[in-house]
Amino acid sequence: MRWDRGENTTGHMLDGMHMKIRTEADIYMALSTVRRLMKELGFSELHQQKVLVTVSELTRNVLDHAGANGVFGCEVLDGRGIRVRVTDRGPGIENVTRALEGKKSPHSHGLGLGLAGVKRLMDECTIETSTGGTSVVATKWNS
Template sequence: MTFQKVNISSEDDVYFALSTVRRLMKQLRFSDLEQQKVFVSVSELTRNILDHAGRKGIFYCEIFDHGLRIEVLDQGPGISNIDDVLDGKKTPSSRGLGLGLSGVKRLMDEFYIETSTGGTKVVAVKRGRK
């Protein structure tokens, strides 16, 4: 199992997280399309930290069982309108690529979210070919 951690507090950290994922995916049998889905998801999740969580969060990524598991943690204010967000309803503060969490949910094979006033945790998994 290969595990990587990136502290997210700036735009450079987003690029470092993307570079980290690119390096890890070289070990997996993902199609170009599947790789792009992961890159878009990582971009959305890490930019959410910058845009909504006070620029303080952690990105984890690990290879497991022919797949990739991504976990993003922040200590932001939480997502009060989580149902709207997961339904893809944009908010005025939305920036990113326009897909948001609902896009990540569609692009990845598994998606879990926990949110409270103490922060948010998102776990997303993309399974590769065996």
């Protein structure tokens, strides 16, 4: 498991890191890192749990739906927020609207509530998907 400092789209260094998601152990490393960052930022237990559920759901999707071929990243925003990003090289989400409504895809093996739950738990959530993969970015502010 290796954490690397990331760069944003303008090439500037972020106060964050990223790692490949290939195994269960990678999910646990991602959860541990996010938990540590949120404690340092003074997030409440409730907000910590919301973010940890989000990280768990999104990284689990990489293993279950994208052939264990994805990247998890997190960054601290202005010392008062945390943004998580999970990007994969899977087949994409067949119907994003349906997934965000919590309606299960006929090809899904799970309950189909993961992305809808992420959207409800986080303050901001964007999803980009195509047949070449999916990227989910979710932010939680320490309020």
